[in-house]
Amino acid sequence: MTENELSSIIIGAAIEVHTELGPGLLENVYETCLYYELKQLGLKVEKQVELPLTYKNIYLETGLRIDLIVQDKVIIELKAVKELCDVHVAQTLTYLKLTDLKLGLLINFNEARLKYGIQRVVNKL
Numbered sequence: 001m002t003e004n005e006l007s008s009i010i011i012g013a014a015i016e017v018h019t020e021l022g023p024g025l026l027e028n029v030y031e032t033c034l035y036y037e038l039k040q041l042g043l044k045v046e047k048q049v050e051l052p053l054t055y056k057n058i059y060l061e062t063g064l065r066i067d068l069i070v071q072d073k074v075i076i077e078l079k080a081v082k083e084l085c086d087v088h089v090a091q092t093l094t095y096l097k098l099t100d101l102k103l104g105l106l107i108n109f110n111e112a113r114l115k116y117g118i119q120r121v122v123n124k125l
Contacts, residue, residue, distance in 0.1 A: 001071060001073075003073050003074055003102055003103040004103075006043075006070055006071055006073055006074045006103075007074060007103060007105060007120065009038075009041060009043070010034075010038065010070060010074060010076060010105055011105070011118060013034060013037040013038050013041065014034055014037075014105075014107050014109075014114060014118070015114050015115075016037055017030060017033045017034050017037055017109075018030075018109055018111075018114040020033070021033065021109075023080075023109060023110045023111060023112060024080075024110065025080060025109070026080060027067075027078050027079060027080040027109070030078055030080060030107075030109040031047065031067055031068065031078050034068065034076070034078070035047050035068060038068070038070060043070055043071055044070070044071050044072065045068055045069070045070050046066075046068065046069045047067070047068055048065045048066075048067065049065060049066040049068075049069050050064070050065055051064040051065060051066055051095065051098055051099070052064075053098065064095075064098075066095050066099070069099075069101075072101075073101060073102070073103065074101070074103050074104065074105060075092065075095050075096060075099065075101055075103070075104040075105070076104070076105050076107060077091065077092045077095065077104060077105070077106045077107070078107050078108075078109065079106070079107065079108040079109070079110070079117075080108065080109045080110045081108055081110055082110065083108070084106060084108050084117065084119060088106055088108075089106060089119060089121055092104040092106045092121040093121050093123060096121065096122075096123035097123055100123075100125070101123060102122065102123050102125065103120065103121070103122060103123070104120070104121040104122075104123070105118065105119070105120060105121070106118070106119040106120075106121055107119075
């Protein structure tokens, strides 16, 4: 399955979660529910994936964690904020670069209509 095919499935699952719960909850609630929905669809999903960093040839445990990785291809960074900012996009792009993945979905569940809270982030490798 391609990254684009996966993104369509992920967005559909996110819309399902948002339809059931609506805005106003904490990020970890949406993360848990989206994880459940994606697993129900038979996808390989990893939650809270630790992202170590090699800096000047030194391995560092930084405490960075990726919210969800689907099929080892798509990073999902979840937010529940008033509005997405450039720093959220930069964070997602940095995670993509550090993992050598191509596609990230930045999803803000704190929107009246979820479609306004979804941004695709592409790592041009």
